[in-house]
Amino acid sequence: MIQIYCILYLFSNTILIDPRYHTYAEAMQELDSIATQYPSITKLYNLGFSTRDSLPIMGIKISDNPAIKEDEPAILFNGVHHAEELLGGEVCLYLINDLVSKYGTDSSITYWINNAEIWIIPILNPEGHNVVMNGIDTIWRKNKRDNNNNGFFDLDSDGVDLNRNYDFNWEQGGSPDPTSEYYRGPYPFSENETNIIKDLAQENHFVFDICYHNVRTGQGELVYYPWRWGTQFAIDHPFIKRIADTLASRIINDAGNGTYVSIYGYATEGNARNWLYGVCGTFAYTIEVSRSCYPPGYKVDSICMRNLPGAYYLIGRTFGSSITGIITDSITNQPLVTEVRIIGYYDSTLTPRMSDSLFGRYRRILNPGTYSLQFIKQGYDTVSVNNIVVAPNIPTILNIRMRRLGVEELNPKFEIRNPNLLVSPNPFKNRLDIRYETSETGYKTMNKLISGISVPISIRLKIFDVSGRVVKSFDLVTCYSLLTTSVVWDGKDGSGRRLPSGVYFVRLETDGFKKTEKAILLR
Ligand SMILES: [Zn+2]
Numbered sequence: 001m002i003q004i005y006c007i008l009y010l011f012s013n014t015i016l017i018d019p020r021y022h023t024y025a026e027a028m029q030e031l032d033s034i035a036t037q038y039p040s041i042t043k044l045y046n047l048g049f050s051t052r053d054s055l056p057i058m059g060i061k062i063s064d065n066p067a068i069k070e071d072e073p074a075i076l077f078n079g080v081h082h083a084e085e086l087l088g089g090e091v092c093l094y095l096i097n098d099l100v101s102k103y104g105t106d107s108s109i110t111y112w113i114n115n116a117e118i119w120i121i122p123i124l125n126p127e128g129h130n131v132v133m134n135g136i137d138t139i140w141r142k143n144k145r146d147n148n149n150n151g152f153f154d155l156d157s158d159g160v161d162l163n164r165n166y167d168f169n170w171e172q173g174g175s176p177d178p179t180s181e182y183y184r185g186p187y188p189f190s191e192n193e194t195n196i197i198k199d200l201a202q203e204n205h206f207v208f209d210i211c212y213h214n215v216r217t218g219q220g221e222l223v224y225y226p227w228r229w230g231t232q233f234a235i236d237h238p239f240i241k242r243i244a245d246t247l248a249s250r251i252i253n254d255a256g257n258g259t260y261v262s263i264y265g266y267a268t269e270g271n272a273r274n275w276l277y278g279v280c281g282t283f284a285y286t287i288e289v290s291r292s293c294y295p296p297g298y299k300v301d302s303i304c305m306r307n308l309p310g311a312y313y314l315i316g317r318t319f320g321s322s323i324t325g326i327i328t329d330s331i332t333n334q335p336l337v338t339e340v341r342i343i344g345y346y347d348s349t350l351t352p353r354m355s356d357s358l359f360g361r362y363r364r365i366l367n368p369g370t371y372s373l374q375f376i377k378q379g380y381d382t383v384s385v386n387n388i389v390v391a392p393n394i395p396t397i398l399n400i401r402m403r404r405l406g407v408e409e410l411n412p413k414f415e416i417r418n419p420n421l422l423v424s425p426n427p428f429k430n431r432l433d434i435r436y437e438t439s440e441t442g443y444k445t446m447n448k449l450i451s452g453i454s455v456p457i458s459i460r461l462k463i464f465d466v467s468g469r470v471v472k473s474f475d476l477v478t479c480y481s482l483l484t485t486s487v488v489w490d491g492k493d494g495s496g497r498r499l500p501s502g503v504y505f506v507r508l509e510t511d512g513f514k515k516t517e518k519a520i521l522l523r
Contacts, residue, residue, distance in 0.1 A: 027093060055126040073117070082213060112318075127144045211284065222263050235346065335359050421434070465502065502521060
């Protein structure tokens with residue numbers, strides 16, 4: 001019996017799944033070697049363990065300073081919620097390889113890695129992926145939860161459909177029947193795998209997400225967006241839909257005679273896309289890659305390659321039309337978790353859209369146009385800002401200082417927040433973080449709580465020694481230097497020589513202003 005099983009196992013393993021597809025072990029090995037080869041722009045994270053087999057679920061963060069949570073927009077890509085949808089993992093791995101190999105040569109990719117935090121989880125469901133790759137069941141979809149608690153893995157009755165297990169309209173989606181392929185689990189977020197996405201999303205406030213899937217039904221080459229709920233589209237529909245259309249149009253289909261097509265998904269199931277949008281405000285898209293489930297291996301590279309322009313459009317869109325800023329307490333300057341409402345695009349049934357706790361940062365992706373916003377926090381005066389113009393292709397910066405109720409402020413009552421230049425730690429040894437934010441003054445007169453709106457300007461960042469000699473200057477990308485940005489100085493001069501201990505001056509200069517900060521280098 002065991003022998004027969006082994007023969008079948010080997011037979012199905014070698015015949016059914018093309019070796020072009022990574023096994024889980026191969027994928028993890030590849031992530032490992034990438035992280036070893038690119039330590040300055042990648043970090044591998046063990047985000048948790050699979051529900052039944054306790055397999056590590058790995059995510060890679062691609063960003064400069066990857067060990068630190070910086071004030072940068074975060075984007076998530078993930079594959080293999082569904083075990084047999086192997087292509088999702090392949091697209092993720094391909095994307096990772098493309099990003100890291102072009103850092104330093106491709107100016108867009110270099111900019112994104114320096115100024116965004118890109119998270120990629122190629123295989124969210126490793127124990128299910130093993131079921132498929134080992135040939136135990138090559139169309140297995142779920143994880144391996146022991147639904148009947150008998151200690152065995154039963155193909156007929158075990159497993160949870162991870163993409164029905166999220167806590168958003170959970171009770172309306174999938175199936176309550178454990179034997180169903182669409183079993184939604186005993187309760188929302190019952191599975192380790194979905195909790196990984198939940199925790200990561202709550203920590204990172206993703207602006208965008210792509211969940212890569214790969215249907216068996218042939219209904220592929222589609223970009224699903226949130227959502228249709230009864231007769232209603234989502235409140236952010238004009239923004240979400242336009243991005244979905246563009247994203248889909250960037251991906252050439254397998255036949256080569258057209259592109260992927262955007263389509264709404266229904267809100268009434270607990271999938272990742274609905275939860276990410278409904279609860280986190282993330283514009284989350286599900287891409288059904290290709291029209292066949294694990295097509296022959298020789299087709300995989302082409303399918304992955306054709307998906308890159310979609311992913312890259314979305315990363316670039318993070319730095320496009322939007323309103324972003326930092327919300328602080330007007331007296332303490334501490335970041336504040338505050339609700340941000342865009343008038344006309346507010347849905348009281350969804351979880352409020354908040355700034356983050358670490359930086360007070362909020363980001364709202366919008367179409368070009370004119371918007372009014374409200375910033376609401378208990379114990380503070382509500383701040384209303386009207387008629388903010390969002391331009392094409394660049395973010396509008398709107399920093400907000402919230403005034404605590406009943407607190408009298410010193411003059412000036414509402415100080416305009418100046419462009420920032422911060423250096424830390426100080427003194428420093430090997431690494432000085434230089435954070436800067438620039439802003440123009442176009443909106444100063446409209447509302448004194450607004451720090452300003454930014455336009456593309458040239459920015460010069462130089463480091464001088466005490467004799468006034470320039471020892472290092474940084475080339476900063478002009479058109480994108482609108483958000484709070486950071487660069488790292490390693491204490492070396494322009495030719496890479498270690499500079500001696502002493503006092504140095506970091507000077508930020510734009511057309512509108514200059515600011516200098518002193519930094520002390522210790523050797
Ligand atoms: Zn799927």
